[in-house]
Amino acid sequence: MRAEQLATEVDLDPRYSGIARLRTETRYYDAVIDEIDGRRIRVGDHWLTDWASCNYLGFDLEPQIIGAVEEQLRRWGTHPSWSRMLGNPRVYPQIEERLAELLGAPDTLVLPTITQIHLSVIPVLAHQGTVLVDARAHKTIWDGCVFARAQGATMARFKSLDELAERLRSATAGPVLVCMDGVNSMTGNIPDVRRYAELCREHGAVLYVDDAHGFGVIGERGDDETSPYGSRGNSIMRYFDQPYDNVVLVGGFSKAYSSLLAFLAVPTVLKNRLKASAAPYLYSGPSPTASLATVLAGFDVNAERGDKLRAELHRMSMRVLNHVRDLGVFTPNTDNTPIIELPIALDRDLVDVSELLWQRGLFVTLAPYPGVPRDQVGFRVQVTAANTDDQVDELNAVIAELAAAGVFQEAREGSAS
Ligand SMILES: Cc1ncc(COP(=O)(O)O)c(C=O)c1O
Numbered sequence: 001m002r003a004e005q006l007a008t009e010v011d012l013d014p015r016y017s018g019i020a021r022l023r024t025e026t027r028y029y030d031a032v033i034d035e036i037d038g039r040r041i042r043v044g045d046h047w048l049t050d051w052a053s054c055n056y057l058g059f060d061l062e063p064q065i066i067g068a069v070e071e072q073l074r075r076w077g078t079h080p081s082w083s084r085m086l087g088n089p090r091v092y093p094q095i096e097e098r099l100a101e102l103l104g105a106p107d108t109l110v111l112p113t114i115t116q117i118h119l120s121v122i123p124v125l126a127h128q129g130t131v132l133v134d135a136r137a138h139k140t141i142w143d144g145c146v147f148a149r150a151q152g153a154t155m156a157r158f159k160s161l162d163e164l165a166e167r168l169r170s171a172t173a174g175p176v177l178v179c180m181d182g183v184n185s186m187t188g189n190i191p192d193v194r195r196y197a198e199l200c201r202e203h204g205a206v207l208y209v210d211d212a213h214g215f216g217v218i219g220e221r222g223d224d225e226t227s228p229y230g231s232r233g234n235s236i237m238r239y240f241d242q243p244y245d246n247v248v249l250v251g252g253f254s255k256a257y258s259s260l261l262a263f264l265a266v267p268t269v270l271k272n273r274l275k276a277s278a279a280p281y282l283y284s285g286p287s288p289t290a291s292l293a294t295v296l297a298g299f300d301v302n303a304e305r306g307d308k309l310r311a312e313l314h315r316m317s318m319r320v321l322n323h324v325r326d327l328g329v330f331t332p333n334t335d336n337t338p339i340i341e342l343p344i345a346l347d348r349d350l351v352d353v354s355e356l357l358w359q360r361g362l363f364v365t366l367a368p369y370p371g372v373p374r375d376q377v378g379f380r381v382q383v384t385a386a387n388t389d390d391q392v393d394e395l396n397a398v399i400a401e402l403a404a405a406g407v408f409q410e411a412r413e414g415s416a417s
Contacts (some may be wrong), residue, residue, distance in 0.1 A: 018368035018377075026354040028366050039387050041363055048363040049391045051381035056217050056338055057233075057309045058386030059298050060258035068297035069290045076289045084111070085275065085282045091292045095261070098299050102234050104220075105244050105265035109274055112287045114212055114252045114262040116280040118144030121264065122179065124277045125206065125248065126153040130171045132205075134180035135159045136187070139371070141179050141210055148177075161195055168203040175206065182211025182236035182251075183218065186372050186380065187332035188339030190218065193247075194240040201246050208248045211236045213339060216256020216302070217310065226307040227314035228336065233306055237265075257298040259291040309385040313338055316392055317383045323396045330409040332376065341367060342399070343378035343409050350377055353407055360398045378408075 011020045023029040027043075035042040038061060039050045059065050076089045084092070092110065099108045111117055122131065122144035131145045135157050149155040154173050158164040164178065178200050183190050193209060200207040219234040220241065230239050233256060237249050244265060252262040266274070275281050317338040324331050324340065333340050344353055354366055357379065365380040372378075381395065402408060 015370060018370065022350065022354070022366055022368055025351045026366065027358050028354055028364070031363075039384065039391060046358075046361075048358070048361045049387075049394060050363045051383075051387075051395065052363050052365045053384050053386075054213070054255040054382055055258045055386065056213075056256040056313060056382070056384050057258075057298075057302070057306065058384055059256070059294070059301065061386050062301055064301055065258075065294050065297040069293045072289050072293035072296075076292075078290070079288045080286055082286070083281070083283055084286055088286075089289070089292070091289075091296060095292065095295055095299075096263075098296070099263055100265070102232065102299070102302075103249070103265050104234065104238060105249065107268040107271050108263050108265050109271045109281070110261055110263045110287075111278070111280045112260060112262065112284060113254070113280075114210060114250055115140045115143075116284065117250055117262055117264060117278075118210070119147055120144075120278040120280050121248075121250075121274060122177065122208065123148040123151045123153070124274065125175070125208065126151075126177045127175060128152040129173045129175040129177065130154045130156070132164060132167050132171070132176065132178045133157050134164075134178075136184060137180050138185050138210055138212070141181070145179055161199065164196070165199055168199065168205055171203075171205075174204070176200075176203065177206050177208050179208045180210070181213075182209045182249075183214035183335075183337055183339070185213050185339065186341055186367065186376075188213075188335065188337040188341065189333060190214070190236065190239070190335040190337065192240070193236050194242055197240075197242050197247055204246075206246050206248060208250065209236065210250045212250075212252045212255055213337070214239070215251035215253075216306075217313065217337065226311035229310045229314050231307050231310075233302060233310060253291070253295050253298070257295055257302075259287075259294040259298065261287045261291050261295050313383060313385045316385075316387055316389070319389070319392045320381070320383060320395060320399075324399060325411065327400060327403045327408075328411045329399070329403050330411045338383040339380065340383070341372070341376065341378060341380040343367075343372075343376040344407055345409055346375065348407055350379070353379070353402070356402070357398070360401075362395065362398055375409075 126148040133145045214236040216233040218239045219230040219232040220238040221230045249265040253259040
């Protein structure tokens with residue numbers, strides 16, 4: 001078979017065909033950005049407002065963080081090209097210690113990306129046991145679970161807490177690992193990890209949570225919090241005031257901290273075990289120095305101004321969400337995080353909707369099947385602290401226009417909309 005034929009096979013595979021069509025028929029894939037100005041981006045001569053950024057705290061544009069890079073580059077060069085197993089610039093232990101303190105975790109291990117962590121750590125932890133994966137978990141978690149299955153683990157999925165309880169009762173091969181998202185990357189909702197962690201504890205299972213979108217945004221609750229997101233952005237575990245006993249928390253800096261780095265919060269004994277078994281620690285190239293520098297500087301800005309930024313983030317997210325709800329438009333987001341998915345009506349075509357969004361100057365994330373269930377195909381906007389109120393006005397006006405044209409689904413009974 002020729003390689004070209006392989007491409008056709010891939011395009012026809014239902015797992016990829018939705019994305020393949022959007023790639024060829026919309027302007028939202030492979031866009032080449034010529035310039036940015038805050039949360040405005042230029043593609044050719046067309047300016048759009050960026051609602052696809054996950055830089056929730058605006059750290060990508062923060063002068064104090066940008067200014068911290070050069071000193072570290074001069075000290076360490078552009079890239080420490082030892083694998084972490086061989087050698088680590090001192091910034092690594094500094095980051096891991098500060099992160100453990102922020103999370104209130106026993107210890108942490110950082111690796112370049114969450115994707116690498118799932119692929120390498122889930123199989124190590126699952127061993128020849130059982131992985132139970134949330135049906136709505138991120139694709140990268142699924143890939144890690146499939147890889148674990150290929151190495152001898154049994155894999156099953158669950159759709160609800162009740163179904164998980166059932167699966168836990170019938171799981172025969174241990175260890176048992178329960179894998180799920182923290183703040184869900186598509187719905188924006190915050191699962192009650194307290195209940196999941198308790199259930200896992202009851203059954204001697206380990207809960208493995210990917211809080212890519214919660215870290216930096218939600219955190220510990222308290223009387224002095226500046227918004228319902230809580231304080232310090234120290235993740236879903238602290239938001240629910242949960243111990244780390246039977247939990248492996250995974251998170252990343254590539255969203256709220258705008259840096260290429262990811263982490264696991266684990267006991268030191270497990271960290272040392274992973275140092276001998278996880279391929280990205282043993283064999284991969286590490287994150288570039290600039291990313292290590294922006295993480296460290298990000299900790300400082302988070303400590304100094306993070307809660308103020310989160311209050312702004314919450315305020316602007318609520319401006320969009322309240323507008324959507326007032327219009328009677330359905331969004332799965334009931335927990336008021338900055339991730340706002342807007343499914344389109346079942347008789348509408350996402351390609352047509354995307355063309356209108358482009359003309360109106362909104363850069364969004366299109367959400368095709370199977371990334372979301374068929375009845376939730378639509379688009380997603382993310383609010384960041386670097387957006388402005390004028391931009392929110394502009395977004396809300398386009399949402400109202402689309403709602404009037406019947407593009408969206410109506411709010412459902414029982415949803416917050
Ligand atoms: C929930 C979740 N996990 C993992 C990832 C991938 O993270 P990384 O870029 O660190 O591999 C993403 C990115 O979109 C995500 O949303």
